[in-house]
Amino acid sequence: MNVETNTIALKANAKIANGRETGTLGKAMDVLEIIASSPTPLRFTDLLALSNQPRGTLHRQVTNLIDEGLLSVGRDQTYELGLRLLKFASKAWSRNRFREIAEPIIRKLHEATGETVHLGVLNGSEVIYLDKVESRQTVRMYSQIGNASPTYCTGVGKAALSTLEDAKVRAVLERVKFKKYTTTTLDNVEAVLNELTDIRRDGVSFDREEHEPGIHCVAAPIASRDGLLAAGVSVTAPTFRVPMSQLKEWSSLVRETAKELSDAVDARLSPRS
Amino acid sequence: MNVETNTIALKANAKIANGRETGTLGKAMDVLEIIASSPTPLRFTDLLALSNQPRGTLHRQVTNLIDEGLLSVGRDQTYELGLRLLKFASKAWSRNRFREIAEPIIRKLHEATGETVHLGVLNGSEVIYLDKVESRQTVRMYSQIGNASPTYCTGVGKAALSTLEDAKVRAVLERVKFKKYTTTTLDNVEAVLNELTDIRRDGVSFDREEHEPGIHCVAAPIASRDGLLAAGVSVTAPTFRVPMSQLKEWSSLVRETAKELSDAVDARLSPRS
DNA sequence: TCACAAATTCCATTATTTGGAACACGATTT
DNA sequence: AAATCGTGTTCCAAATAATGGAATTTGTGA
Numbered sequence: 001m002n003v004e005t006n007t008i009a010l011k012a013n014a015k016i017a018n019g020r021e022t023g024t025l026g027k028a029m030d031v032l033e034i035i036a037s038s039p040t041p042l043r044f045t046d047l048l049a050l051s052n053q054p055r056g057t058l059h060r061q062v063t064n065l066i067d068e069g070l071l072s073v074g075r076d077q078t079y080e081l082g083l084r085l086l087k088f089a090s091k092a093w094s095r096n097r098f099r100e101i102a103e104p105i106i107r108k109l110h111e112a113t114g115e116t117v118h119l120g121v122l123n124g125s126e127v128i129y130l131d132k133v134e135s136r137q138t139v140r141m142y143s144q145i146g147n148a149s150p151t152y153c154t155g156v157g158k159a160a161l162s163t164l165e166d167a168k169v170r171a172v173l174e175r176v177k178f179k180k181y182t183t184t185t186l187d188n189v190e191a192v193l194n195e196l197t198d199i200r201r202d203g204v205s206f207d208r209e210e211h212e213p214g215i216h217c218v219a220a221p222i223a224s225r226d227g228l229l230a231a232g233v234s235v236t237a238p239t240f241r242v243p244m245s246q247l248k249e250w251s252s253l254v255r256e257t258a259k260e261l262s263d264a265v266d267a268r269l270s271p272r273s
Numbered sequence: 274m275n276v277e278t279n280t281i282a283l284k285a286n287a288k289i290a291n292g293r294e295t296g297t298l299g300k301a302m303d304v305l306e307i308i309a310s311s312p313t314p315l316r317f318t319d320l321l322a323l324s325n326q327p328r329g330t331l332h333r334q335v336t337n338l339i340d341e342g343l344l345s346v347g348r349d350q351t352y353e354l355g356l357r358l359l360k361f362a363s364k365a366w367s368r369n370r371f372r373e374i375a376e377p378i379i380r381k382l383h384e385a386t387g388e389t390v391h392l393g394v395l396n397g398s399e400v401i402y403l404d405k406v407e408s409r410q411t412v413r414m415y416s417q418i419g420n421a422s423p424t425y426c427t428g429v430g431k432a433a434l435s436t437l438e439d440a441k442v443r444a445v446l447e448r449v450k451f452k453k454y455t456t457t458t459l460d461n462v463e464a465v466l467n468e469l470t471d472i473r474r475d476g477v478s479f480d481r482e483e484h485e486p487g488i489h490c491v492a493a494p495i496a497s498r499d500g501l502l503a504a505g506v507s508v509t510a511p512t513f514r515v516p517m518s519q520l521k522e523w524s525s526l527v528r529e530t531a532k533e534l535s536d537a538v539d540a541r542l543s544p545r546s
Numbered sequence: 547t548c549a550c551a552a553a554t555t556c557c558a559t560t561a562t563t564t565g566g567a568a569c570a571c572g573a574t575t576t
Numbered sequence: 577a578a579a580t581c582g583t584g585t586t587c588c589a590a591a592t593a594a595t596g597g598a599a600t601t602t603g604t605g606a
Contacts, residue, residue, distance in 0.1 A: 024297040054596040081365035089362030090419025092354035146363025
């Protein structure tokens with residue numbers, strides 16, 4: 001096992017940076033990505049409009065994806081992601097060493113704060129949540145795990161970005177189209193870079209209702225010595241119950257947790273341990 | 274949304290049956306599959322030995338997979354599945370209508386029995402677990418969900434197979450290599466077909482420690498009227514706490530739950546509802 | 547029944563993948 | 577310090593698969 005968790009980020013960044021060709025596979029994944037990111041179910045024609053592929057081509061791509069179990073088509077001719085993806089993800093998750101190592105540490109943070117704790121990793125231009133600890137176990141599995149969120153408006157995302165050099169941050173954010181989720185959402189590269197300066201100085205980042213109104217969080221950056229891992233850990237809470245002053249009080253606790261996580265990664269996932 | 278859940282199964286069966294070509298994509302997925310199903314981490318050379326591709330070719334495939342975030346490579350040069358798969362799976366799961374509809378129904382079964390309840394769907398020649406309800410919430414997420422198991426030695430698997438015609442069952446099992454997990458594991462197609470006759474007659478299937486010693490279960494088949502869905506629901510328990518006689522007493526309860534699930538699917542996932 | 551739209555199939559052209567061999571790198575041995 | 581071995585990586589002509597425009601089929605509503 002290894003620190004798989006973030007080679008991806010770097011490689012994906014590389015792709016973003018140099019636009020490396022991934023041929024047929026890339027096109028197939030683009031189709032999956034369109035379907036994954038569409039809020040509504042898509043029919044063939046919808047897909048045709050969103051991808052810019054000719055009909056015949058798209059049709060064959062879709063057929064292949066279906067034959068591979070990566071895509072499925074229902075009675076009403078709309079497409080959804082296939083179950084084979086569940087199988088792969090289940091393995092990817094259960095074998096992830098970083099997550100495994102991190103678990104007891106983030107659990108401790110949850111016990112100290114009583115609020116929801118998230119562990120997220122930078123993957124390309126998004127943050128993917130690897131784990132989550134919360135009190136109310138009523139929330140269903142997969143509810144947040146595997147979820148991909150923008151970097152520029154989440155605590156974990158900004159924390160993870162803060163571990164990269166400005167040039168790399170620019171490369172990552174270059175092709176991202178900013179969406180103003182709330183009035184406080186940062187909506188351009190310069191604003192993000194500006195805030196990263198503070199985050200690097202303080203060792204913590206905040207999401208001041210930038211992604212979802214009524215929800216804020218405090219997060220801190222996790223990075224391995226070799227720069228292969230860019231991640232973050234956060235404590236999230238609703239504004240009505242937990243004021244910003246409380247988040248600020250948790251700052252050092254979160255920072256220490258992040259430090260502990262970074263150290264654990266260096267100690268346990270280093271080259272030849 | 275739709276009954277995506279199982280078109281896959283049929284299409285995948287189709288692939289198994291007629292060996293439909295999926296070109297470059299199929300080869301890439303084969304690589305992922307090798308990595309997913311290997312118990313130990315693989316390095317490039319290991320992968321080379323397991324796939325039967327020439328070096329140059331495999332190398333490019335792997336590079337593309339990495340660039341797409343489907344694969345990641347760690348410090349010790351071993352490969353693991355990439356985090357992008359988590360993202361896709363998270364969407365696939367949260368949008369799955371069957372799972373959503375089934376949830377309250379399987380929860381009821383759990384409350385009635387007090388034991389772990391699984392919901393699984395036939396996908397190609399495997400069963401993929403879509404959901405799980407259990408008392409001890411200590412078990413981690415993804416622990417079972419997304420898990421792919423053989424059909425021939427699980428209660429849910431045999432139940433799902435029982436909804437297909439014998440010819441289709443043969444097509445599905447044709448390329449499966451049977452593994453004798455325990456002394457009671459059925460290890461050939463004829464034995465399975467034979468047992469399916471009983472399952473179709475009784476409406477329930479049992480896993481008599483066929484997959485794991487000390488664990489047995491009672492399951493029942495779920496199918497939609499249009500034959501697009503082949504699934505099963507089960508109650509699993511350790512033999513030391515729950516005797517076979519108890520499983521048998523639960524038979525009708527499980528059968529009724531499965532009936533309820535089939536009806537719910539027909540009612541809520543039919544062509545134009 | 548007809549007309550229209552959506553989905554699917556077809557196939558000569560074009561682009562990508564293939565795979566053998568040569569190259570580069572690092573670790574261990576001589 | 578040089579040679580060797582086991583890896584991983586790059587290259588490019590030949591082989592193969594993907595492309596995309598147009599024709600065909602299927603499904604739907606009037």
